[in-house]
């Protein structure tokens with residue numbers, strides 16, 4: 003397998019200003035309250051960017067931010083609590099396909115429509131975090147992307163589900179959700195970007211492929227946990243950025259210490275040199291970062307990983323894992 007490089011060039015083009023909205027989810031109120039808060043924060047991010055003369059081009063929301071109750075917070079997929087399934091079903095909605103006209107969207111797609119409206123209202127690109135998608139027969143953990151015209155540009159169903167068995171916690175996201183079956187990149191006037199969700203960050207291949215396809219950055223809407231977060235969260239992001247010499251950005255929900263699943267927070271942007279360029283603590287906050295193609299160029303010129311890669315020496319990784327090659 004040759005992972006072909008692309009002609010899309012992340013070392014050229016305009017800078018892009020991003021805002022990562024670390025929204026508080028699930029503390030009180032319901033889905034409509036979450037949607038209302040999301041819209042306020044999008045407006046605030048755009049205003050703050052304009053006030054600083056650094057207009058925000060692209061806004062990111064976290065994983066499962068549209069959840070509702072105190073007792074069963076979003077991103078709590080531990081099916082030891084059977085209520086959870088009902089909760090996710092209650093918040094789930096159909097997610098249209100990219101390119102489908104908004105007039106054809108289901109009236110039940112409330113979060114999707116609100117995200118599209120927010121993009122139009124603020125004339126900004128939005129990565130709408132993820133929501134529970136009601137598919138024809140299964141639920142998916144699905145992220146979406148909107149243009150400033152409110153078009154649904156891309157849709158990504160989490161491909162690696164959070165099934166973890168640690169001494170202090172067991173999660174089996176795959177009991178609730180079905181995995182997606184394809185990876186996603188999307189194009190904007192300021193470059194190509196990769197999109198994945200939370201636990202996907204642990205799978206290096208997604209960022210490798212995104213970088214080979216010419217992405218400037220990979221975005222991960224997320225809701226990491228407080229057991230693994232302290233050791234792994236920043237390390238994974240810096241590793242993904244450094245290996246691929248691209249930007250990496252995560253957007254988490256804010257922390258609620260009283261929740262059953264305590265979210266780590268610490269939304270973050272990391273440079274191609276592996277430096278944390280912007281981050282939050284645990285509270286609700288908007289994190290701002292600028293991605294500069296020239297910095298990608300300088301990093302790649304100084305440490306020429308791309309031209310030194312020896313694909314002639316690397317075996318066909320997929321074939322090896324399938325037992326078709328050694």
Ligand SMILES: NC(=O)CCC(=O)C(=O)O
Nearest residue numbers: 164200201225226227230
């Ligand atoms: N929502 C998730 O995918 C959580 C992933 C996580 O916490 C991890 O340790 O991995």
